[in-house]
Amino acid sequence: MKLIKAIVRPNRIDDVKNALEKLQISGMTVTEVRGHGKQKGHTAVYRGQEYNVSLLPKMEIEVVVPESLLDAAIKAIIEAARTGEIGDGRVFVMPVDESYRIRTGEKAAF
Amino acid sequence: MMEPQSTEAAPRRDAHAARVEHLAAARRELADASERGEGGRQALKQYSHRADAMIQALFADAGPGSQPVGVYALGGYGRRQLCLHSDIDLLVLFADTPDERFLRSFLTPLWDLGLMVGHQIREVRDGEQLDGDNPEFLLAITDARAVAGDATLLDRFIERSDVVRTATRTLDALRGLIAERHARFNDTLYQLEPDVKEAPGGLRDLFAAQTIARLTDPGLLGQGGSGLRSLDDGEEFLFRVRSILHLETGRHHNVLSHELQDRVADRLGYAGATPRQRVERLMGDYFRHARALDRSLRWALRSAPTPIGPNLVRSSEGVRFTEEREAQDRPESWLGVFQAAIDLGCGVSDQALSLVQRHVNQFRAEDFFPTAADRAALLRFLLPRPGLYARLSEMHDIGLLGQIFPEFKAISCRVVRDFYHKYTVDEHTLLTIRNLERLIGAGPDRERFSRLLGELDTPELLVLSLLFHDVGKWRDEDHAVESLRMARQMFDRLDLEPSARETVEFLVANHLKMSVAAFRRDTEDPEIVRQFAELVGVEDRLKALCLMTLADVEAVGRETLTPWKAELLWRLYVDTYNHLTLAYGDEVIARDPSGLENVIGARPADLTDAEVTEFLEGLPRRYLQLFSRDAVYRHVREARAVRSGSIQSWLDQTEGEWELTVLTRDQPFLFSNISGVLSSFGMDILRGFAFTKPDGLVVDMFHFIDEEQFLKLNEGGNAHLLHVLEDVIAGRTDVAVRLKGREEGIFRRRLPGFAPVIHCDNESSRRYTIIEVVAENAIGLLYRISKAMSESGCDVDLVLIATEGQRAIDVFHLTKAGAKLTKPEQEQLMENVQRVLEGPS
Numbered sequence: 001m002k003l004i005k006a007i008v009r010p011n012r013i014d015d016v017k018n019a020l021e022k023l024q025i026s027g028m029t030v031t032e033v034r035g036h037g038k039q040k041g042h043t044a045v046y047r048g049q050e051y052n053v054s055l056l057p058k059m060e061i062e063v064v065v066p067e068s069l070l071d072a073a074i075k076a077i078i079e080a081a082r083t084g085e086i087g088d089g090r091v092f093v094m095p096v097d098e099s100y101r102i103r104t105g106e107k108a109a110f
Numbered sequence: 111m112m113e114p115q116s117t118e119a120a121p122r123r124d125a126h127a128a129r130v131e132h133l134a135a136a137r138r139e140l141a142d143a144s145e146r147g148e149g150g151r152q153a154l155k156q157y158s159h160r161a162d163a164m165i166q167a168l169f170a171d172a173g174p175g176s177q178p179v180g181v182y183a184l185g186g187y188g189r190r191q192l193c194l195h196s197d198i199d200l201l202v203l204f205a206d207t208p209d210e211r212f213l214r215s216f217l218t219p220l221w222d223l224g225l226m227v228g229h230q231i232r233e234v235r236d237g238e239q240l241d242g243d244n245p246e247f248l249l250a251i252t253d254a255r256a257v258a259g260d261a262t263l264l265d266r267f268i269e270r271s272d273v274v275r276t277a278t279r280t281l282d283a284l285r286g287l288i289a290e291r292h293a294r295f296n297d298t299l300y301q302l303e304p305d306v307k308e309a310p311g312g313l314r315d316l317f318a319a320q321t322i323a324r325l326t327d328p329g330l331l332g333q334g335g336s337g338l339r340s341l342d343d344g345e346e347f348l349f350r351v352r353s354i355l356h357l358e359t360g361r362h363h364n365v366l367s368h369e370l371q372d373r374v375a376d377r378l379g380y381a382g383a384t385p386r387q388r389v390e391r392l393m394g395d396y397f398r399h400a401r402a403l404d405r406s407l408r409w410a411l412r413s414a415p416t417p418i419g420p421n422l423v424r425s426s427e428g429v430r431f432t433e434e435r436e437a438q439d440r441p442e443s444w445l446g447v448f449q450a451a452i453d454l455g456c457g458v459s460d461q462a463l464s465l466v467q468r469h470v471n472q473f474r475a476e477d478f479f480p481t482a483a484d485r486a487a488l489l490r491f492l493l494p495r496p497g498l499y500a501r502l503s504e505m506h507d508i509g510l511l512g513q514i515f516p517e518f519k520a521i522s523c524r525v526v527r528d529f530y531h532k533y534t535v536d537e538h539t540l541l542t543i544r545n546l547e548r549l550i551g552a553g554p555d556r557e558r559f560s561r562l563l564g565e566l567d568t569p570e571l572l573v574l575s576l577l578f579h580d581v582g583k584w585r586d587e588d589h590a591v592e593s594l595r596m597a598r599q600m601f602d603r604l605d606l607e608p609s610a611r612e613t614v615e616f617l618v619a620n621h622l623k624m625s626v627a628a629f630r631r632d633t634e635d636p637e638i639v640r641q642f643a644e645l646v647g648v649e650d651r652l653k654a655l656c657l658m659t660l661a662d663v664e665a666v667g668r669e670t671l672t673p674w675k676a677e678l679l680w681r682l683y684v685d686t687y688n689h690l691t692l693a694y695g696d697e698v699i700a701r702d703p704s705g706l707e708n709v710i711g712a713r714p715a716d717l718t719d720a721e722v723t724e725f726l727e728g729l730p731r732r733y734l735q736l737f738s739r740d741a742v743y744r745h746v747r748e749a750r751a752v753r754s755g756s757i758q759s760w761l762d763q764t765e766g767e768w769e770l771t772v773l774t775r776d777q778p779f780l781f782s783n784i785s786g787v788l789s790s791f792g793m794d795i796l797r798g799f800a801f802t803k804p805d806g807l808v809v810d811m812f813h814f815i816d817e818e819q820f821l822k823l824n825e826g827g828n829a830h831l832l833h834v835l836e837d838v839i840a841g842r843t844d845v846a847v848r849l850k851g852r853e854e855g856i857f858r859r860r861l862p863g864f865a866p867v868i869h870c871d872n873e874s875s876r877r878y879t880i881i882e883v884v885a886e887n888a889i890g891l892l893y894r895i896s897k898a899m900s901e902s903g904c905d906v907d908l909v910l911i912a913t914e915g916q917r918a919i920d921v922f923h924l925t926k927a928g929a930k931l932t933k934p935e936q937e938q939l940m941e942n943v944q945r946v947l948e949g950p951s
Contacts, residue, residue, distance in 0.1 A: 010678060011632045032674035046684045047919055048869035048882035057678050087634060 001096035002070050006061045007033065008081040008089040013059040019076035020063060028063040037090060058089060064096055125171060126222060129164060133223055136160035140194050141357055147378040149353020150346045151191070158183075158190040161198060162257050165220075169258035172215035178205040179212060180259040184230070188253035189317070191349065194356035195363075199228040201254060203263045206233055226362070234263055237270030245283030252280065252321050277325045277417035285411065288318055299400045303371075306348050306355070307364040311400025313348050315407045316341065322410040326423050327432060334413060335406030344399035350378060351396070366396070418450050428457035434465055441473045442484050445491055445514075448505060452497040458504055467508035475603055478514045485604050488514070492573040494563065499544035506536065517596040518577060520584035532667035535583045541665035542576045546657065555673065558680060559660055562653045565914045571610055572654045575617035576661060594619045608738075616651055617658055624659040628682040629675065642682065643689040647735040649912075652690065656683045692874035692882075694732040695908050695923045712739055722746055728804040730908065736799055736811075745809055748773050752807065757839050761821070761828045767796065768821065772810045774839060776802050781906040782896035784810055786845035787835045789890040790852065792818035800909035812911070817889075849890060864917075866947040870936045878907060878923035879931040881939065885947055887918040894946040899924060902939045904931070 008016055013030060020028065034055040044053050065073045074091055082088050099108040136157055143153040162183070169181055184199040186192060198220070202213065208231050220227050230247060240248070254264055292310050295301060299311035307313045319341070323330040332338050354374045355363050366374065375388040382388035415423035421432045421443060429451045431437035437444070447462045479485045492498070505511040512519030524535040531538060546569075552560040563569060578600070582592025597618045601611045623645060631638045646652040659679060664671035699706070706726060710719050725746045726733070734742070748758040757774040772784055781800055788795055798812040821827040837843040866885035874880055883895055896906055899922060908923035926935060 009632060009634075011630050014630070032672055034674065034677070044681075044684060045688065045869060045871065045882075048867040048884045050869065053681075057674050057681075083632065085634070 001064055001099060002067060003094045003096050004061075004063050004065060004070070004073055004077070005092040005094065006063075006077045006081065006089065007035070007037075007058050007091075008061065008077070009083065009087065010057055010059050012081040012083075012089075013061070015080040016061060016077050019080040020061075020073060023069060023072055023076055025063055025065055025069065025073060028061055031060045031062075033058050033060045037087075056087065064099065126219065129167070129219065129223060132160070132164055133225075136164075137194060140353070144194065144350075144353035144357040145377065147350055147354065149194075149357070150350045153353065154192055154349055155190045157194075158187060158192040161187065161192055165198075165200070166258045168216055168219050171219070172212055175204070175209040175212035177207075177209060178260040178263060179203065179209065180261055180263040181216075181257050182254045182264055183257050184228075184250040184254055186253075186317075188250070188255040190255075193349075193352055193362075195226075195361050196356075197226040197228045197362070199230075199250060200257075201230045201232060201251065201264075203267055204231075204233045205260070205263060205266075206235075208233060232267065234266045235270060237267040240267070240271035241275040241279045245280075245287065248276065248280040248283055249287070249321065252324060273420050274417050274422075281322065281325060281414070281417070284318055284321060288315070288407070288411070299404050300397065303365055303367045304396065304400070305365045306352050306396075309400070311397075311402075311404040312364075313345070313352065316345055316348070316403050319403070319407040319410040322414045325432075326414040326417060327425065327430070330410055330414060331406055335409030336402035337406075340399075340402040341406055344403045347395060347399045354378070418454065419446050422446060422450055424450070424454055424456060425459060428459040428462070429454070430459035430461045431465060434461070437462075438465055438469045441469075441477045442480055444510065445478065445484075445488060448501040449487070449491050452491075452495065452501055455497065458501065463504060463508050466510050470509045470513050473513060475514055475516055479604070482605065488604065489570045489574070492570040492577075494543065494546045494569050494573055495550060496547055498547050498573070499540055502543060503540055506540065515577065515600060517581045517600060520596070521581055524583060526583055530666050530670065533665075535580050538665050539577060539580050542579070542658075542661040543573055545661040545664045546573065546576065549657070555676075559657060559676075561914075562683075563657055566653055566657075567650060568610065568613065571613045572617065572658060575614045575621070575654075576658060578614070579618050579621045579658070579662065590619055590622060593621075613651070613654070617654055620645065620655060621658055621662060624655050624679070624682065625663055628659070628678045633678070633682045633685060639682070639685045639689050640693075643686045643693075646686065646690070648732070649687060649690055652683065652686055656680075688874065690732075691910055691921050692871060692880050694730050695875050695878045695880075697731045699726045699729050699731055699734070709734065709739055709742055714743055717743060717746055725749055725807075729801055729809070733799075733801055733809070745771075745773060749807060755840055757836055759832050759835055761832065763821075766815070767813050768793070768816055770810075770812045770814070772808070772835070774808050776806045776808050776905070777839075778905075779897065779900045780808060780839065781810070781909060782893050782900055783838050783845050784835065785812070785896060786849055786890070786893035787831070787838050788812060788814055789893050790834075790845060790848035791820050791831055792816075792852070792889065793820075794887070794889060795892055795911060796913045798909070798911040800906065800911075802905070802907040810909075845893070849893065852890060866944075868940055868943050868947070870940055872930055872936065875923065877930070878925060879936060881922045881924060881943065883918070883920045883922070883943065883947070885918055887913050887916055891918055892920060895920065895943055896922070898942045898946045899939065902935075902942050903927075904939065 006016065010032075017028070017030075020026075034057055036054060036056055042053055043050055045051075061077070063073065070093065074093065077091055100106065101108055139160075140149060140153055140157040143149050165181060165183075180203045182188070182201040182203060183190075184201050186196055187199055192198070202208075202216070213231065217227065217229060230250075236243075240251075256264065291308055291314065295305075295309050297310065299309060301309050305312060319331060319335070327333075331341060335341075351366060351374055352364055354377050355366065355370060358370055358373055371389045371392060372385050375382075375385070375392040378392065380388040380391045382391060413426075415425035415430065417432075418424050418429065421436055421440075423430055423432050429447050431447070444462075444466050447458055447466075451458045479488050502511060505514075506518075506522070512522060518536070518539075521535040521539065526535055533541065546563065549556055549560045549563045566572060575597075578593055578597040580589060580593060581596045582589035582594070585592050594615060597614055598611075601614070606614070624642070627633065627638060627642045633639060643652075646655055656679065660671065660676065663675060663679075706723065709726070710722055713719070713722050722743075726742075737745070748760075752758055752773050752775060754775045755777075757772055759770065759772040759774075762769040762771070770784075770788065774780065785795060793814040794817045795812050795814045798810065798814075800808065800810040802808050816822060821831070824830070834843060834848075838845045838848075864886060866883065869882040871880040871882065881899070885891060892911060896909070899906055904924040904926050905928075906922055907925055910921040912919040924931065924939075931939065
């Protein structure tokens with residue numbers, strides 16, 4: 001099992017969700033986050049006053065997938081989230097040792 | 111030899127003799143009743159009735175006046191409580207200037223009868239100053255009763271007065287008079303020789319309690335104190351005693367002295383073996399009644415609600431109607447209850463809510479705002495401020511909101527199931543308004559949105575739009591379209607101005623567009639921002655739509671509007687604002703008339719297509735969003751006469767503001783000269799626009815406030831201002847000379863404010879260098895800044911002027927020799943502008 005954590009543009013979240021659902025991956029956690037990567041924010045001006053916008057709004061998707069679906073899921077996320085511009089986001093992949101269903105206490109099997 | 115008598119003298123004598131006999135008979139009747147100990151309420155009423163007949167006869171004998179006149183009984187006579195030796199207090203009220211002949215003819219015979227007449231002479235227009243009249247008159251008039259002549263004049267007199275101020279002043283005066291009177295009796299009712307009229311617990315206290323109730327809450331005396339029955343008994347007892355005192359003394363005497371106590375006890379038939387026993391019983395009764403009256407007066411003073419509006423008082427349970435019967439037939443007055451509750455920061459009483467709920471269905475929407483003033487009051491009511499949501503919710507609960515806006519009734523308790531909404535459609539709508547009102551004085555997380563709300567010119571239209579934004583959800587189809595259709599039904603009922611209609615139409619039709627753009631589009635894409643800027647057109651609409659979106663999203667559910675979403679929304683707002691104010695210079699109207707169909711298609715016959723197209727060509731597209739079609743056509747016409755060095759200019763007035771429009775050919779220092787002329791007349795420039803076409807034609811418009819009322823106070827002031835403007839532009843007058851004194855005064859008076867901000871932007875526009883200045887607003891500020899720019903060799907091509915509170919926000923689009931400024935030129939210009947903002951050292 002792998003945990004995929006993807007940081008994407010807010011307006012791409014629906015596309016990413018749809019792409020994952022096409023792979024029969026329906027369980028996911030979506031969080032509103034703020035941060036910066038290579039963009040490191042930018043300077044904005046409002047009424048003559050400059051201010052630094054260092055943390056940009058992004059969406060974070062967490063999804064746990066079996067290793068057999070990992071590559072397809074990563075590919076789907078990247079294709080759905082990509083605009084080609086700086087600020088498209090990142091995908092992280094982490095191992096998941098075990099998983100339990102809270103309602104029943106049973107160990108989940110992938 | 112006897113002088114010959116006039117032919118009228120004998121009948122006059124006969125009439126006088128008849129009146130003497132009539133008066134004597136009336137007095138005998140009251141004296142007999144008093145002698146029997148029956149000079150109470152009924153006897154006094156009968157005597158007052160006979161006095162009425164006498165006054166009516168004298169009025170008729172006085173002959174017709176030169177104008178309508180009415181005679182009114184005041185004070186005790188007005189209450190029909192005239193005692194044997196009471197003064198007869200009258201108000202003679204004329205429609206216009208008092209008729210001296212009539213007064214003499216009417217009053218002289220009264221005096222001849224030996225009556226003590228207290229008379230007040232007024233004319234109807236004196237009602238305007240009623241609240242400044244003497245306290246005794248204010249109190250006396252609360253009992254005024256028509257006796258003879260035109261009975262309608264008093265209503266006209268009262269209608270002219272400020273009812274609330276008058277009632278408040280009357281109550282204040284009454285409180286003062288009570289305290290003063292009681293002090294004369296050492297503030298105790300237990301007097302061994304009491305004055306039955308003046309002493310604490312006497313008749314005056316009873317009248318005072320009744321007056322307080324009449325002015326505030328007619329039911330007041332039945333709700334507390336000693337109760338109505340005790341008051342009736344006390345009044346009857348005191349009248350009977352007083353009648354005997356007048357009878358026994360043969361004069362206006364109200365003190366129940368030891369000597370008179372014996373006689374009063376006898377006449378009232380008190381039992382007892384000795385006079386002392388009879389007197390003790392009499393005085394026991396007196397103190398019992400005096401205590402009851404005293405208790406009721408104290409209750410009235412303590413519990414009386416405060417008059418706050420016509421037929422409105424504020425009581426401990428909230429705002430209520432004084433007279434229910436009067437209120438139930440006047441639906442146009444109902445909104446006043448809710449308005450007053452918001453103004454006073456209190457609730458609406460159950461009495462008012464129940465009354466409205468009982469009668470609301472009898473009226474149509476139009477009945478609630480039949481006049482322009484009522485319609486304006488309704489819009490004022492919708493100004494977002496704390497309490498509006500609570501009051502609107504009450505109005506909705508009792509059916510009033512749905513009756514005023516039948517369209518809103520369609521979504522009452524409407525359930526629409528989706529993944530997001532947590533509340534019924536009506537409650538969601540009202541919550542949007544609560545969200546808006548909570549922005550006022552909001553903390554740091556919402557401060558930026560709060561400031562936007564404060565910048566809206568017509569925030570009430572935003573609330574009106576919120577009320578209608580989801581009414582279309584009564585159907586399951588595209589609700590924004592249906593909401594718009596339903597909102598349009600309301601426009602005619604409210605007789606909304608065209609510009610107000612456009613604002614509401616825009617907001618209702620597009621209420622979902624900003625959330626879609628902010629949350630579902632890539633707002634880092636300049637094209638998305640450009641498209642959105644094109645949709646909103648101008649900053650005011652952007653601000654209103656931004657706030658509408660914020661309020662709408664937050665009203666979906668408790669946690670729907672996260673700080674993350676608020677941030678996205680704000681960023682779209684800022685990017686769009688910057689596009690509207692910084693990039694508009696690049697988006698000009700092309701010669702291609704496509705996109706100009708609306709303007710060209712509706713052109714008047716005296717203009718040609720070519721003429722309109724040629725005028726518009728090269729102007730920023732923003733021009734068409736700022737000016738109505740009629741304004742555009744006027745500009746086209748006036749532009750015909752513009753030659754080099756000549757100007758076409760005019761002034762218009764709109765709701766407390768003035769508008770100066772200038773069409774001329776561009777020349778150095780033009781903008782600073784125009785703004786300088788306005789400042790030299792003390793005008794405070796609030797906002798404006800300046801457009802320069804590539805062919806050199808300039809269209810400038812300034813909105814300003816005539817701070818010193820020059821235009822109002824000086825006949826021909828408009829022409830004078832325009833004449834000076836013409837002289838300055840033609841170079842015949844130096845505006846700097848006209849401004850010198852004012853500028854020195856400004857710098858002398860200047861207080862430490864916030865530091866000015868100057869920002870130079872060479873990126874946002876392909877054609878212009880943009881200078882944004884945010885500084886403390888001051889007369890002549892625009893003149894000084896633009897003059898510095900011209901002195902730096904810049905052409906001021908486009909200007910946006912805005913004022914928000916004490917803050918002036920001016921955006922200048924500049925070129926130098928037809929190109930953007932170089933870096934050194936920018937730095938030099940910034941220095942120059944900074945210097946003028948700091949003023950002379």
